[in-house]
Amino acid sequence: MSARIRVTLLIAISLLAAWTVIAKSPRAGPGEQVRQAAVAGTFYPADPKELAATVDGFLARAGVPAQKGHIIALIAPHAGYPFSGAVAAHSYALLKGRPTHRVVVIAPSHYEAFPFASVYEGDAYATPLGTIAVDKEFARKLARSNPEFKLSSRGHVPSPDGAEHSLEVQLPFLQRTLSDFELVPIIMGEQSYEASRALGVALAELIRGTDTLIVASSDLSHYHPYEQAVALDGKTLNAVGEWDYLTLSDNFQNRTWEACGGGPIVAAMIAAERLGATRAQVIKYANSGDVTGDRGRVVGYSAVALFQDEGRGTETPKFSLTSGERRQLLDIARKSVESAVKDNKLYELPANLPPSLMRDRGAFVTLKENGDLRGCIGYMAAIQPLAQTVRDVAGFAALQDTRFRPVTVSELPQLKYEISVLSPMRRVMDLNRIKVGEHGLMIKKGRYRGVLLPQVALEQHWDRNTLLDETAMKAGLPAKAWRDKDADLFMFTAVVFGESEASRALTPEIPVWTDSPTRPGQRVPGSPPR
Numbered sequence: 001m002s003a004r005i006r007v008t009l010l011i012a013i014s015l016l017a018a019w020t021v022i023a024k025s026p027r028a029g030p031g032e033q034v035r036q037a038a039v040a041g042t043f044y045p046a047d048p049k050e051l052a053a054t055v056d057g058f059l060a061r062a063g064v065p066a067q068k069g070h071i072i073a074l075i076a077p078h079a080g081y082p083f084s085g086a087v088a089a090h091s092y093a094l095l096k097g098r099p100t101h102r103v104v105v106i107a108p109s110h111y112e113a114f115p116f117a118s119v120y121e122g123d124a125y126a127t128p129l130g131t132i133a134v135d136k137e138f139a140r141k142l143a144r145s146n147p148e149f150k151l152s153s154r155g156h157v158p159s160p161d162g163a164e165h166s167l168e169v170q171l172p173f174l175q176r177t178l179s180d181f182e183l184v185p186i187i188m189g190e191q192s193y194e195a196s197r198a199l200g201v202a203l204a205e206l207i208r209g210t211d212t213l214i215v216a217s218s219d220l221s222h223y224h225p226y227e228q229a230v231a232l233d234g235k236t237l238n239a240v241g242e243w244d245y246l247t248l249s250d251n252f253q254n255r256t257w258e259a260c261g262g263g264p265i266v267a268a269m270i271a272a273e274r275l276g277a278t279r280a281q282v283i284k285y286a287n288s289g290d291v292t293g294d295r296g297r298v299v300g301y302s303a304v305a306l307f308q309d310e311g312r313g314t315e316t317p318k319f320s321l322t323s324g325e326r327r328q329l330l331d332i333a334r335k336s337v338e339s340a341v342k343d344n345k346l347y348e349l350p351a352n353l354p355p356s357l358m359r360d361r362g363a364f365v366t367l368k369e370n371g372d373l374r375g376c377i378g379y380m381a382a383i384q385p386l387a388q389t390v391r392d393v394a395g396f397a398a399l400q401d402t403r404f405r406p407v408t409v410s411e412l413p414q415l416k417y418e419i420s421v422l423s424p425m426r427r428v429m430d431l432n433r434i435k436v437g438e439h440g441l442m443i444k445k446g447r448y449r450g451v452l453l454p455q456v457a458l459e460q461h462w463d464r465n466t467l468l469d470e471t472a473m474k475a476g477l478p479a480k481a482w483r484d485k486d487a488d489l490f491m492f493t494a495v496v497f498g499e500s501e502a503s504r505a506l507t508p509e510i511p512v513w514t515d516s517p518t519r520p521g522q523r524v525p526g527s528p529p530r
Helices: 003-023 048-061 081-095 136-145 168-177 193-207 226-241 245-253 262-274 288-292 323-343 386-399 409-414 454-460 464-474
Strands: 027-029 032-035 070-076 102-108 117-120 124-127 130-133 149-152 182-188 212-217 222-224 279-287 298-308 363-369 372-379 415-422 440-445 448-452 488-492 494-498 504-506
Touching: 048 081, 048 168, 070 081, 070 262, 081 168, 081 279, 081 288, 081 298, 102 168, 102 193, 102 262, 117 136, 117 193, 124 168, 124 182, 130 168, 130 182, 136 149, 136 182, 136 193, 149 193, 168 212, 182 193, 182 262, 193 212, 193 245, 193 262, 212 262, 222 226, 226 245, 226 279, 226 298, 245 262, 262 298, 279 288, 288 298, 323 386, 323 409, 323 415, 323 494, 363 386, 372 386, 372 415, 386 415, 409 415, 440 464, 448 464, 454 464, 454 494
Parallel strands: 032 124, 070 212, 102 182, 102 212, 117 149
Antiparallel strands: 027 032, 070 298, 117 182, 124 130, 222 298, 279 298, 363 372, 363 415, 415 494, 440 448, 440 488, 494 504
């Protein structure tokens, strides 16, 4: 039987199981509402002994890396155990011997659409290994904390379209690794950044000071050829490792990257950050092709732990470029502009570029003529390899910066080039850490965003408070909006170098954000003009 036929049969059996569960009452007894196992026998074994042996086998074979720090949250996949169970076990193996009395599991909705986070309103979830009580007091507090959360069975109890598996499949692993715990089951019907932020912030406030674990349930890319999936999932996991959850959310929303539980991942990272987590460790990655041998259409899986490390801050490794790499990027920018202006063609990048130039980074290219600004466009978001970003935005700066007429052939010899390569972005948790001239800022409040590059404050001789005010106003917000509870400030650094002056490196103490195309002096898309 081929791998594709096996997958088709699993789906068909899953749908049949869903209808079987619907026919049963979700109540185990008078006054007690239990969400019965819906995908036992399809996604994982239905026999309790077989299920326990299967999970224990996965856990026994999972490598447990050397770890330092307290685990705040885990990310684990949710496909059928034959496909993703071995990967999931790498997350859960870290829990052996850990005292945990509450587990919050955040999972996506595959079958029902609803515009809120559904916190299960019932008393318990059941698997073949037994019943897990819901922490109803915590669930009620969470539901009361925000109108975007509701006590509900939506997404939990099977619908005519299918039985949700993304939360259920996590439970047998928890039952085999934790001795006694209560459950807070959450299905996200809405996975926008705002929805993820609201959930993450609320969870952090309720969890602080307790022995609670967060689990984000998510698979990665779906149905790409093996090599393409590995590359795409690598970008997602790199952003997780850099703790750049805003880029994750943006790229999930615009479908540049893929994760069916992207919202749960972002919510877990936001909650974990506010609970003191400072490090994300990718423990295991694999995809369905590694199991079935069919590499034509695969699904990606990862095991990740979010740690609180004593003595470790939120810094990431320093980012820099060698003098040779800078020269290469300047050469790419110049040739891109010349090709666009002279021939109206896209410059073809040279082969065998160094790995540092093929890593996804945001960047801006600034053009100057006789010392005056002639064009500047950039990508805040790390949506493509750095060399490609510099190539693209250089051409845009020459021809598509609407503040200027397009560059002409006669101007080419007079142009000077400056490139700003951006680091990953971190949320500002201490305003005193913002260093004027070293850190750029981005503010996000609802649909409003505003960005200022690090060199702007230096050139304008601003102090920190002025920089904060100007960033808010750049987003079309009041000057003091950065103080608002629902506003997020992110800081980033840049490696800035050019032809008109000595190269200067504003190397990151703290990493960068990414966004859709934008340019200094122009509003970020989605924000009103100032």
